[in-house]
Amino acid sequence: MLVRELLTRDVVHVRDTSALDAAVRVLAEQRVSALPVVDATGRVVGILSEADVLRLHLSADPRAHLRPVADAPAEPWPATVLEVMSPDPVVAHEGSDVAEVARVLADTGWKSLPVVDGQHALVGMISRSDVIRELSTRDADIWLRVVRELAQLDRPRWTVSVARGVVTVSGVRGGRDARLAAAVAATVPGVRDVVVQGTDEPEGVDPAEQSMKDSDPAD
Known part of the structure; x- marks a missing residue:
């Protein structure tokens, strides 16, 4: 199978200059684990994943700790996707072998990969669930x-x-x-x-033709 046969083409994406707060809301509302990030020309320049967001500083809740939590200097929340995304992501192409993509997804633990064309423009996404869905075919x-x-x-x-x-x-x-x-x-x-x-029959010889030749008295 080729990636073009499984990929999802109509995918949500964000710009590298998009507001991070808006991108986080897209992750939550669309219930996706990652968003492809494109620049002004439509080229894929990064991935914004749930893990990228979770790495940001979150204030500790004192109710979860037996001892008082020491005050830590507040870290400013990033303003744009560019500040948080993982740049230069691994990508797939429409003509890529699904078997190779599946190995990458399994070995890395990633849930999806952007699919790009020859100019590195976004074409769609291929995910682990896409592959699993095909493997479940009757x-x-x-x-x-x-x-x-x-x-x-x-x-x-x-x-x-x-x-x-x-x-x-x-x-x-x-x-x-x-x-x-x-x-x-x-x-x-x-x-x-x-x-x-x-079979044991030689390549390129039709059995019916061979039978006629064997029975021809002129041979």
Whole structure:
């Protein structure tokens, strides 16, 4: 799967010069964990996450402490998003492999990544929930989509089965056809892995044509 097949395009974002208070309200009202930050040209320059906001100074509540809390110098609350955001974020592109993005999200603990175009302009976001949603696709739905894709290749002897998201394509002859079957099946959203089971027939030889040749008395 490619990122373009899963990403959410209509996403809320903020400017680097936006007021921080307004951006925090957007985080709360939209119930998102992070907002992409863009500059005046629309290029992604940062991420404002819940963690970025939580790192700001909050006054201690004396009711939660047995001893009086020492007065600490008040730290001014930042005025703009630029002062708090995480700059130069990791981004994905529409043609990125979802498998690679999923590994990044898992290894870092991030919940989402901005998706940008060739000019680094914001295109959308891809999140862990987007990937999980596709991985939860029913086997029957995956089977139907794989069969439709493979039907365009005109290989009537190929058969497809799906178990827990793993697609098995059987009756495939030769290395070239095996690679083709695997590549096409892997593009279907929800597919976790592809197994290609070949035959002993040589690549590029149609069994019906070979049978006719074997029975031809002139040979």
